[in-house]
Amino acid sequence: MPRDPDIPPGWSYNPASWAQRLPIVAAAILGFAIAGYLSAFQFGWIGSVWEPFFGDGSREILDSKISRLLPIPDAALGALGYLADAVAGLIGGRRRWRTMPWIVVSFGILVGPLGAVSVALVILQPTMFGEWCTLCLATAAISVVMIGPAMDEVLASCQYLRRVYDRGGPFWGAFWGLSAGGAIRPEVEFQGGSR
Amino acid sequence: MWAQVINTAIGIWLMAAPAVLGYGGAAALNDRIAGPIVATFAAVAVTEATRGARLVNLPIGLWMVVAPWALGGPTTAVLNGMVVGGLLVGFASIRGRIRERFGGGWVALFRADTGWARLPEHE
Numbered sequence: 119m120p121r122d123p124d125i126p127p128g129w130s131y132n133p134a135s136w137a138q139r140l141p142i143v144a145a146a147i148l149g150f151a152i153a154g155y156l157s158a159f160q161f162g163w164i165g166s167v168w169e170p171f172f173g174d175g176s177r178e179i180l181d182s183k184i185s186r187l188l189p190i191p192d193a194a195l196g197a198l199g200y201l202a203d204a205v206a207g208l209i210g211g212r213r214r215w216r217t218m219p220w221i222v223v224s225f226g227i228l229v230g231p232l233g234a235v236s237v238a239l240v241i242l243q244p245t246m247f248g249e250w251c252t253l254c255l256a257t258a259a260i261s262v263v264m265i266g267p268a269m270d271e272v273l274a275s276c277q278y279l280r281r282v283y284d285r286g287g288p289f290w291g292a293f294w295g296l297s298a299g300g301a302i303r304p305e306v307e308f309q310g311g312s313r
Numbered sequence: 314m315w316a317q318v319i320n321t322a323i324g325i326w327l328m329a330a331p332a333v334l335g336y337g338g339a340a341a342l343n344d345r346i347a348g349p350i351v352a353t354f355a356a357v358a359v360t361e362a363t364r365g366a367r368l369v370n371l372p373i374g375l376w377m378v379v380a381p382w383a384l385g386g387p388t389t390a391v392l393n394g395m396v397v398g399g400l401l402v403g404f405a406s407i408r409g410r411i412r413e414r415f416g417g418g419w420v421a422l423f424r425a426d427t428g429w430a431r432l433p434e435h436e
Contacts, residue, residue, distance in 0.1 A: 128416030133362070233353065240349040244328070245342055262353050266360030270415065273362055277416050 124213050126274040127281075133270040134215045134222070142229075142267050143207040149260040150200035152253055153193050156180060160191035172250040179243055179251035192239065196257060199232040203264065218295040219275040226272035229264050236261040316407035317358040317367055323397055323404075324352025327377075330393055340386030340394070347373055347380075351401060361413050367405045374401030 125132045132138070159167040160180050169176035179185070185192045206225035210218050236258035243250055282292040291297035327348030331341035351370055358367035377398030381391040 126416050128414060128421075130412075130414040237349045237353050240328075241346050244345045258349075262356050265353075266357045266363045266366075269357075270360070270362035273415060273419060273422075276422050280422050 126215055126277065128277075129274065132212060132215075133274050134210070135212050138267070138271070139207050142264050143204050145260050145264050146200045146204035146207060149257050149264075150197050150204060152257045152260070153197035153200055156193035156253055156257070157191055157197050160185065160193050167253070169252055171252050175243075175249040176251040176253065178247055178249045179254055182247055184239075184242060184246070193254075193257075196232070196236070196261075199228065199235075200257075200261075202228050203232065207268075215271055215274040216278050219279055219293050220295065222271050222275040223293075226268055229261075229268040233261045233265045314359055314361075314409050316404040316409055317355045317364070320355035320367070320370055320401060320404045321352050321359070323400055324348050324350070324355055327351060327397060330397075331390075334389045334393060336387050336390045338386065339384040340381050340390040343380050343384055344390075344394075347377060355405075361411050362415050362418075364408065364411065365419065367408075370401050370405035374398045374403075374405055377401060 122132060124134070155164075156167065158164045167176045167180060180191075180193065188195060203225070206221060206228055209221050215222055240255060240258045243254065279289060279292055283289050288297050325348065327344045330344050330348075331337060351373055354366045354369040354373075357363050358365070358370075375398065377394050380398075381394035386394070
């Protein structure tokens with residue numbers, strides 16, 4: 119069977135394939151929907167929020183001082199984060215680990231901190247307020263589950279940039295996808311992985 | 314993979330443990346901080362390309378064994394901490410099967426002689 123030329127050299131699969139990326143995008147859209155619902159409560163557009171387990175927990179957490187530290191409520195910020203994740207997950211074709219590393223790296227940078235902030239907020243819920251918020255936990259879980267699957271693509275892009283750098287190619291040109299890695303001709307890239 | 318799924322569940326259990334077992338104070342605070350962190354790194358380590366994240370739970374597991382003693386919790390908190398800590402260390406140590414190849418992995422970013430550079434076509 120001929121090898122798929124879009125697979126990075128030394129890899130057994132293509133981390134930028136749609137089968138790899140679409141589940142992450144789906145998770146981001148689900149996170150966007152939940153965070154959007156929670157921010158609708160924080161903006162006062164809806165009067166109550168669904169909370170099956172922790173009584174007044176969601177209301178207390180969503181109305182807390184910490185949620186209003188920034189100019190916009192924290193759930194709205196989360197919703198924007200998920201939206202950015204979904205968009206960054208969709209941009210580019212199945213060769214994007216090589217053709218547009220900048221979007222892959224941006225995607226990784228967006229997914230990482232969103233997860234970190236979510237986890238920090240999960241720690242704050244019981245320790246500062248003695249309450250839990252079911253949907254807040256759900257969005258946090260989504261943002262954490264996205265991290266692992268998103269990172270393999272980042273690794274492939276970073277390895278590619280390292281190869282360009284090692285060969286004396288234009289690092290930034292490759293990063294922005296302006297040149298095909300200079301010293302690395304695409305056909306050499308492909309042969310490199312055809313083991 | 315399964316070892317990291319189990320550690321994820323243990324992290325979630327730590328978040329609930331103070332309420333379920335009925336203890337508060339510093340031991341409960343410790344569990345509520347450690348729980349989400351343990352669950353996060355274990356969940357990230359479920360994916361093969363980021364399996365290395367499991368190692369973060371080694372020191373956290375060791376800390377969980379001694380924490381209830383150091384922080385002074387009731388017997389249930391001490392027992393829970395020792396069992397949970399032991400399990401965390403055990404499962405975090407398990408690398409599990411890696412089916413895919415990742416061009417030399419993350420170390421390839423720091424060493425020019427790994428992965429692609431070593432492939433026969435370029436020697």
